[in-house]
Amino acid sequence: MMLNLRPEEDKELREILTSIADESKSKIVLLIDKSGQLISRSESPAFSSDDVTFASLTAGNVAASEALSKLLGDKSLNHMFTETEDEGIYMIVIAEKYILVSIFDKVSTNLGIIRVKIKKYYDRLEGLMKRIEERAEKESSMPADINIEDIDLDTLFE
Amino acid sequence: MPFVNFATREINCKIVYYGPGLSGKTTNIKWIYDHIKPENKGEMITLATETERTLFFDFVPIEVSNVKGFKVRFHLYTTPGQIIYQASRKLILKGVDGIVFVADSQEERHDANLDTLDDMIENLEDYDIKIENIPLVFQYNKRDLPNVLPVEVLRRDLNRWNRPDFEAVASKGFGVLETFKEITRQVLKKLKK
Numbered sequence: 499m500m501l502n503l504r505p506e507e508d509k510e511l512r513e514i515l516t517s518i519a520d521e522s523k524s525k526i527v528l529l530i531d532k533s534g535q536l537i538s539r540s541e542s543p544a545f546s547s548d549d550v551t552f553a554s555l556t557a558g559n560v561a562a563s564e565a566l567s568k569l570l571g572d573k574s575l576n577h578m579f580t581e582t583e584d585e586g587i588y589m590i591v592i593a594e595k596y597i598l599v600s601i602f603d604k605v606s607t608n609l610g611i612i613r614v615k616i617k618k619y620y621d622r623l624e625g626l627m628k629r630i631e632e633r634a635e636k637e638s639s640m641p642a643d644i645n646i647e648d649i650d651l652d653t654l655f656e
Numbered sequence: 657m658p659f660v661n662f663a664t665r666e667i668n669c670k671i672v673y674y675g676p677g678l679s680g681k682t683t684n685i686k687w688i689y690d691h692i693k694p695e696n697k698g699e700m701i702t703l704a705t706e707t708e709r710t711l712f713f714d715f716v717p718i719e720v721s722n723v724k725g726f727k728v729r730f731h732l733y734t735t736p737g738q739i740i741y742q743a744s745r746k747l748i749l750k751g752v753d754g755i756v757f758v759a760d761s762q763e764e765r766h767d768a769n770l771d772t773l774d775d776m777i778e779n780l781e782d783y784d785i786k787i788e789n790i791p792l793v794f795q796y797n798k799r800d801l802p803n804v805l806p807v808e809v810l811r812r813d814l815n816r817w818n819r820p821d822f823e824a825v826a827s828k829g830f831g832v833l834e835t836f837k838e839i840t841r842q843v844l845k846k847l848k849k
Contacts, residue, residue, distance in 0.1 A: 500847070501659050508663030533751020534715075534731065535659045535668045551699045554715045554731065558703075561747040562712070649723050649844065651837050654696045 501531070502634050507626070508538065514623050515540040515598075519619050522615035523607040524600040525585075529623075532557055545601070554597075560589055560597050579609060588612050593624045658847050664709040668729045669735060670842050671753055674776050675758035676768035677737030679798040682825040684758060685732045687832045689716045696720065706788050710736040713748050737772070746779040754843040756835055758826075759814055761796045761804035773814055778840070787817065791842035794821035795835045796828035800828070 503511070511529065519540035526545035529537045534557035536549055564575040569616040577590040586609060588600045601611050659668040673681040675712025682702070689700045700716035705711050716732040735745040757776070759769045777787050794815045796807055807823060815821050820838045 501657060503659075503661045503663060504785060505663040508661060531657065531659065531751065533657055533670055533710055535657075535751070536735075537659065537661075548699050550717045550729070550731075551701055551715065554717075554733075555701060558712060558747070561750065562744070565743055615770075649797070649840075651720070651727060651840060654693060654718065654720060655691050655833070656693050 500606045500634065501537075501631065502599075502632065503537070504633075507630050510626060511538040512541060513625070514619050516542075518598075518600070518615050518619050521618075522600060522602070522612045524602040526601050528553065528556075528599045528601075529592070529596055530557060530599065532561065534558065537596065556587075556589060556597060556599055560591070586612070588616075590616060592618075592620070595649060596627055598623065658753050658843075664727075665725055666727045666729060667847070668731065669753040669840075669847070670731045670733065670837055671754045671756065671843065672748055672752045673732065673734040673756045673758055674745070674749075674764060674772070675737055675797075676738070676760055678739060678774040679758045679760040679765070679769075680824075681734040681737065682710055683826040684735055684756070684795070684797075684824075684832050684835070685714055685716045687826060687829050688718070688732065688836055691829070691833075692718060692757045709738065710734055711741075712736060712744050728844075730843075739771075742775060745775065746782065749776075749779050749783060749785075749790075752783075752785070752790070753846070754793075754839045756793050756795060756839050757814065758795045758797050758824075759810060761798045761810060761823075762801055763803050763805050766805060766810075768813060769810075782790070791839060791846055792817065792819045793835055793839045793842070794819060795824050795826075795831060796821065797824045797826050797831075799823045799830075800825045 515527045515538055519542055526542040527540040530553040531537055534554040539549055551595040562576050567575045580587040584604060586602050586604055590598050593599050602612060673684055677683050696719050701715040703712040713795050714734040718730045720728040733748050735748045780787055796810045822831045822835045
């Protein structure tokens with residue numbers, strides 16, 4: 499299946515992620531898929547790290563932990579938490595296919611607040627992703643006006 | 657799973673370089689990373705051991721801007737080739753849109769090529785992906801070494817699906833770009849369907 503986002507869905511997603519980020523005082527909240535692609539992020543201009551790279555590493559991290567949990571005989575992994583000296587990274591699986599990530603400063607907020615605020619929006623987010631999937635399944639998602647010949651890979655290289 | 661965002665006008669695809677240990681998967685994507693213009697690439701991530709063997713994966717994000725106002729992003733991943741990392745290899749394949757199989761042309765590594773191909777087919781099946789249906793390119797690497805098998809033998813034993821294949825010396829960049837162009841062409845063509 500190929501996932502695609504319409505502008506109105508992208509807007510709604512951003513609104514939910516931004517609400518979670520604002521209310522939980524996260525630096526940023528990201529939604530990625532388990533294959534490592536960034537789907538959406540909160541409006542957090544202050545967060546300057548490379549979010550594409552961040553998404554791929556987070557997916558790898560969650561995939562490894564999920565495999566560990568299966569090895570231990572558990573069915574699945576629901577959430578995980580990584581802590582650095584100043585920051586916390588909280589990851590929770592949404593609708594089995596996606597990962598919601600909150601990056602926060604430990605001075606400004608804490609894990610409990612993050613989890614409570616995510617819980618508040620969890621059902622809405624899950625419902626929205628399921629709606630998007632159902633719609634995407636019914637229609638072709640490749641923009642009709644894109645021609646493969648237009649993509650000139652030679653211009654990429656020095 | 658390709659991902660298209662019509663609001664930010666982005667198309668994302670995942671390409672995985674698969675092959676036996678030391679066949680040159682990391683060398684391929686490192687060469688691409690080193691030769692791409694700075695404005696078209698993100699940060700390269702390497703999760704490797706102290707001896708520079710891939711432990712989990714390497715990652716290179718590449719961006720092609722302005723394709724009719726769209727941005728096309730290719731995420732290149734390599735798998736860890738060593739046998740012990742079977743579980744990790746399977747994780748990297750999740751959501752894959754296209755595969756480059758990097759084979760080691762040396763005669764003594766041919767069994768490793770065959771075993772890794774079987775391992776790949778098995779891992780794909782676990783994700784309900786049939787090898788016949790996924791964009792796939794074969795690369796016969798290390799052609800500059802003295803003890804290599806003829807291309808016909810490699811082709812017969814590995815490329816059983818008659819997919820495009822290339823000879824390469826990835827350490828010198830020979831064949832790297834051709835391989836990359838072919839897999840992106842196939843991935844985009846499939847997307848279009």
